[in-house]
Amino acid sequence: MIFSLGWLKENNVLHGRLRHFIRATVLVSALCTGAHAQTPATVPENGPSRSGAPAAAQAQTPAAPAPATAQAAPATPPDAGSSPAVTAPPPTRACHSSSGETGRILVIGDSQAQGLAGGLRWLYRTNRNMRVLDHSKISTGLISVSFYNWPDEVHKLAASEHADVAVVMFGANDRPPVRVHGVVDQAQLANFTKIYSARVRDIMTTLKNAHIPVIWVGHPMVRDDEFSADMTILNTIFQDQATQNGAQFVPLWTAFSDDGHFSAYGEGVDGSKVRLRADDGVHLTPSGYQKAAKILEPLIACYQPDAAQKARSTASLVPAPPATAGNQPASPGPS
Numbered sequence: 001m002i003f004s005l006g007w008l009k010e011n012n013v014l015h016g017r018l019r020h021f022i023r024a025t026v027l028v029s030a031l032c033t034g035a036h037a038q039t040p041a042t043v044p045e046n047g048p049s050r051s052g053a054p055a056a057a058q059a060q061t062p063a064a065p066a067p068a069t070a071q072a073a074p075a076t077p078p079d080a081g082s083s084p085a086v087t088a089p090p091p092t093r094a095c096h097s098s099s100g101e102t103g104r105i106l107v108i109g110d111s112q113a114q115g116l117a118g119g120l121r122w123l124y125r126t127n128r129n130m131r132v133l134d135h136s137k138i139s140t141g142l143i144s145v146s147f148y149n150w151p152d153e154v155h156k157l158a159a160s161e162h163a164d165v166a167v168v169m170f171g172a173n174d175r176p177p178v179r180v181h182g183v184v185d186q187a188q189l190a191n192f193t194k195i196y197s198a199r200v201r202d203i204m205t206t207l208k209n210a211h212i213p214v215i216w217v218g219h220p221m222v223r224d225d226e227f228s229a230d231m232t233i234l235n236t237i238f239q240d241q242a243t244q245n246g247a248q249f250v251p252l253w254t255a256f257s258d259d260g261h262f263s264a265y266g267e268g269v270d271g272s273k274v275r276l277r278a279d280d281g282v283h284l285t286p287s288g289y290q291k292a293a294k295i296l297e298p299l300i301a302c303y304q305p306d307a308a309q310k311a312r313s314t315a316s317l318v319p320a321p322p323a324t325a326g327n328q329p330a331s332p333g334p335s
Contacts (some may be wrong), residue, residue, distance in 0.1 A: 102129050102130070102131055102305065103129060103130045103131065103164050103165075103300075103303070103304040103305050104131050104133055104161070104162065104163045104164050105120060105130065105131065105132050105133060105163065105164070105165055105166075105167060105300060106133045106135065106157065106161050106163035106165070106166040106167070106212065107120065107132060107133065107134045107135060107136055107166075107167050107168075107169075108135055108136065108150070108154060108157070108166060108167070108168045108169075108203070109136050109140075109168055109169040109170050110136065110137065110138060110139070110140050110141055110169070110170055110171070110172050110173055111136070111138040111139070111172060111173075111283065112169045112170075112171065112172050112219070112283060112284070113136035113167070113168070113169040113170070113217075114134065114136035114137075114138060115283060115284055115286075115288075115289040116136075116167065116169055116217065116289050116292055116293060117132055117134035117136055117167075118286065118289055119286070119288075119289030119290045119291075119292055119293030119294075120132045120167070120293045120296070120300075122286075122289075122290050122293065123290070123293040123294060123297060129305070130304070133161055133163060135153075135157055135161070139173060140173060141170055141171075141172075141173035141174040142170055142174055142196060142199045142200065142203075143173070143174045143176075143177075143196065145199075150170075150199070150203065151199055151202040151203060151206070154202075154203045154206050154207065155206050158206050158207055158209070158210035158212060159210065163212050164212075164213075164303045164304065164305065165212065165213045165214075165215060165300055165303040166207050166212050166213070166214050166215065167215050167217065167296065167300075168203065168214060168215070168216045168217065169216075169217040169219070170219075170234075171218075171219030171231055171234045171235075172219065172282055172283070174196070174234060175227065175230045176189070176192045176196070176230055176233050176234070177192065178192050178233070179226075182226070189233070193233075193237060196234075196237055197237050197240070197241055200216075200237060200238060200241045201241050201244070201245055204216070204241060204242070204245040204246070204247045205245055208245065208246055208247070213247075213248070213302075213303055214242070214246075214247035214248065215247070215248050215250055215296060215299055215300070216238050216241075216242050216247050216248065216249050216250070217250050217252060217292070217296070218235040218238055218239070218249060218250060218251040218252055218253065219231040219234060219235060219252070220252040220253060220255070220256035220257070220284070221253055221256060221257045221262050222262065222281055222282045223262045223277075223281025223282070224281065227282070228262070235251065235253070239251075248299060250295065250296060250299065252292060252295070255291065255292075255295060256276055256277070256284070256288065256291075262277075262281070263276075263277075264276065264277040264281075265277075266291075267291075268287050268290070268291060269287075269290050269291055269294045274287045275287065275288075276288035276291060
């Protein structure tokens with residue numbers, strides 16, 4: 001009994017000490033755990049200023065440079081009434097005669113280009129050293145590429161036809177769809193200018209990369225005033241792209257108008273008054289296309305081979321027949 005009571009007292013003391021030890025351990029563990037849990041959330045006093053300042057600087061950095069805004073200026077659409085831009089004469093260029101015996105003129109475009117190809121054949125009818133490669137196609141244009149994709153076709157022609165110069169003419173089938181109730185909508189005009197300019201640029205750069213100089217012929221005035229205004233929009237695009245891409249723009253506006261007004265008659269290549277415009281008030285007559293070809297003659301001469309230029313000088317001594325419809329093939333085909 002004495003042993004049991006002594007052992008019990010001793011055991012109670014041990015239990016007491018054990019409880020104190022456990023409590024101390026729990027308290028120390030809790031303190032350590034609490035300190036550890038608070039450490040990630042603790043931010044140094046100078047922390048916010050260091051992390052916040054770069055974020056503010058980065059938010060302000062994109063808005064600082066101004067050149068990005070300045071580059072938007074070229075996207076401004078042309079003014080539909082800027083006729084001086086489409087009537088200015090082509091700039092004078094230094095001639096670069098090509099080597100070889102035969103001069104090859106590649107003609108690209110719509111029905112207007114097809115008529116121009118006939119005028120060029122008439123122009124070089126006595127020059128055996130000049131060939132007109134007529135790849136025009138009626139009822140085509142640059143607005144719709146689903147029917148005939150001219151940019152793709154020009155890529156093929158540039159690779160297959162080793163021409164000395166390319167003569168390009170579009171517009172009759174490309175009236176810009178930019179009018180709302182008869183008034184030009186500036187938003188639609190800007191969108192049209194962007195898309196149409198890209199296709200014109202594609203053709204110019206493709207030919208240029210193939211080392212084929214480009215003479216881009218502007219569309220003449222037509223009988224309908226609104227149609228004429230639409231052609232002015234196109235001519236402005238043609239001239240702008242020619243300036244930017246190393247091509248030569250040749251306007252026909254004043255050559256086929258009478259003091260700024262449409263006229264079906266005018267001076268022919270022989271100096272006499274002849275009919276230059278077709279009944280539709282858009283296309284030219286054979287005499288009109290001969291006149292247009294005559295306008296291009298000094299420009300094409302810059303790219304003729306030496307042999308072709310000598311033949312041209314000899315042919316110039318032979319009197320040319322009158323510029324009548326009888327001298328023009330009714331349906332000119334490819335050479």
